[in-house]
Amino acid sequence: MTKPPHTNATRRKNEPLLKFESVSKYYGKTLALRDASFCVNRNEVVCIIGPSGSGKSTILRCATGLETIDAGQIVFGGLTVHAENTDLRLLRQRMGMVYQSFELFPHLTVIRNVALALVVVRTMNKNAALIRSEEMLERVGLIEKANEYPANLSGGQQQRVAIARALAMEPDLMLFDEPTSALDPETIGEVLTVMKRLAEEGMTMVVVTHEMDFARRVADWVVVFDEGTVIEQGPPKQIFDAPAVARTKGFLSHLGWHDDTESESNNSQ
Amino acid sequence: MNLDWSVVWDHRRQFLDGALMTILLTVVTMSLALPGGLLLALLRLSPLRPVRLCATAFVEFFRATPLILQIYWAFYVLPATFDIRLPDFATGVIGLSLNVSAFNSETFRAGIISVRQGQTNAGLALGLSKTQVFIYIILPQAIMRVLPALANTWVSLFKDTSLVSTIAIAELSYVSLQIRARTFRFLEMLTAMAAIYWIMGYPQAKLADWIHRRFKVQE
Numbered sequence: 302m303t304k305p306p307h308t309n310a311t312r313r314k315n316e317p318l319l320k321f322e323s324v325s326k327y328y329g330k331t332l333a334l335r336d337a338s339f340c341v342n343r344n345e346v347v348c349i350i351g352p353s354g355s356g357k358s359t360i361l362r363c364a365t366g367l368e369t370i371d372a373g374q375i376v377f378g379g380l381t382v383h384a385e386n387t388d389l390r391l392l393r394q395r396m397g398m399v400y401q402s403f404e405l406f407p408h409l410t411v412i413r414n415v416a417l418a419l420v421v422v423r424t425m426n427k428n429a430a431l432i433r434s435e436e437m438l439e440r441v442g443l444i445e446k447a448n449e450y451p452a453n454l455s456g457g458q459q460q461r462v463a464i465a466r467a468l469a470m471e472p473d474l475m476l477f478d479e480p481t482s483a484l485d486p487e488t489i490g491e492v493l494t495v496m497k498r499l500a501e502e503g504m505t506m507v508v509v510t511h512e513m514d515f516a517r518r519v520a521d522w523v524v525v526f527d528e529g530t531v532i533e534q535g536p537p538k539q540i541f542d543a544p545a546v547a548r549t550k551g552f553l554s555h556l557g558w559h560d561d562t563e564s565e566s567n568n569s570q
Numbered sequence: 571m572n573l574d575w576s577v578v579w580d581h582r583r584q585f586l587d588g589a590l591m592t593i594l595l596t597v598v599t600m601s602l603a604l605p606g607g608l609l610l611a612l613l614r615l616s617p618l619r620p621v622r623l624c625a626t627a628f629v630e631f632f633r634a635t636p637l638i639l640q641i642y643w644a645f646y647v648l649p650a651t652f653d654i655r656l657p658d659f660a661t662g663v664i665g666l667s668l669n670v671s672a673f674n675s676e677t678f679r680a681g682i683i684s685v686r687q688g689q690t691n692a693g694l695a696l697g698l699s700k701t702q703v704f705i706y707i708i709l710p711q712a713i714m715r716v717l718p719a720l721a722n723t724w725v726s727l728f729k730d731t732s733l734v735s736t737i738a739i740a741e742l743s744y745v746s747l748q749i750r751a752r753t754f755r756f757l758e759m760l761t762a763m764a765a766i767y768w769i770m771g772y773p774q775a776k777l778a779d780w781i782h783r784r785f786k787v788q789e
Contacts, residue, residue, distance in 0.1 A: 367695065390699060393695055400691075402688055404691070405692075408714060470697065
């Protein structure tokens with residue numbers, strides 16, 4: 302399943318795994334998403350970029366069914382997420398979610414964090430779950446921290462555990478909601494490395510990020526959000542080198558200007 | 571003044587029985603009031619408004635009236651009005667555990683609410699049901715956070731058991747006051763009573779302090 306490092310230059314396959322079709326959402330009277338459409342194909346990495354508060358994280362939460370939508374639909378592997386008869390628990394087991402704030406369970410050791418859903422949701426026996434969890438920690442390079450509590454890990458390590466926890470469920474798709482925005486600059490790299498490796502292994506990924514360098518190198522497709530909608534999408538080369546929309550240009554040059562203050566403004570989102 | 575401490579030693583058997591009864595009352599009351607408090611906390615967090623209101627009314631009643639009144643109520647009003655006659659010990663335990671349940675429910679509720687929403691979302695995203703999220707993720711964290719407060723309630727309860735002496739349960743206060751009435755040795759008896767309470771209560775207070783330090787919220 303290893304894909305060559307420069308797949309993002311090749312033509313886009315057409316095997317949609319996750320599809321957003323004209324999704325709109327309001328919080329009270331505030332518009333959060335407006336007519337947002339894009340598609341994630343199997344084995345593809347889609348990066349969502351855009352200013353804070355533009356709806357990037359909201360649309361990920363909608364994909365997991367943790368948020369309702371007011372119009373349009375989201376289809377995942379042939380299932381309409383917000384249809385009444387959709388079993389959201391089954392659907393969520395096929396999607397891994399990684400949060401900006403890690404959300405590890407602080408009362409459980411690292412390995413128990415990874416094993417919890419295997420035992421409780423998959424009803425695996427404890428030993429099998431622990432063996433699988435060890436494999437996952439191996440994959441993110443943290444096997445030696447298996448019996449530590451999350452509080453004793455650095456932010457980067459915690460985020461890698463969160464990735465291992467999601468991978469343990471063998472999801473078809475991984476959603477990353479600003480996975481490096483809460484990290485110290487020196488630990489961002491280790492998380493991005495793990496994500497890059499996942500991408501190379503062919504994992505389908507949707508990544509909300511402010512790491513433009515990551516988006517440019519790893520993404521097969523880039524979606525630009527502003528004011529709750531998709532203002533532009535295309536292969537990274539096109540978006541970064543020749544954006545067609547003025548607001549995309551504005552956003553990218555704004556980032557160029559304010560590289561240092563970037564992570565601060567993300568946190569307030 | 572002529573003090574005669576031998577009277578204390580002479581009644582050591584009664585003191586011991588009284589102290590054991592105090593401990594028994596505390597243990598039985600708490601083992602009812604912990605699940606009771608948790609249940610009330612869950613009812614207060616229920617999505618159903620009538621359920622929430624009933625639980626709130628219950629809690630606010632028991633929090634805002636004196637414990638001694640609740641004990642009297644269980645002792646006099648239950649039998650007279652509802653024809654419910656229970657042994658004195660059961661009556662005392664009911665009065666105490668209703669009261670402590672109300673306090674514990676506030677403690678549990680605060681602990682449950684203090685676990686941030688992201689933890690629930692992370693659990694749901696892994697495919698856990700809401701009940702599983704509560705049992706495996708929210709509740710353990712909530713309990714660790716409220717252990718210090720529960721330890722304080724325990725220490726208060728230990729001392730408050732003395733209030734059931736008013737309905738003739740032979741715990742430490744009742745026993746001491748009885749002997750005092752019989753021997754007229756009030757200074758010796760009250761001193762002995764204070765000493766026994768302190769000897770038993772002090773280690774508990776120290777243990778509560780240790781729990782405070784050990785389970786301090788760190789985030």
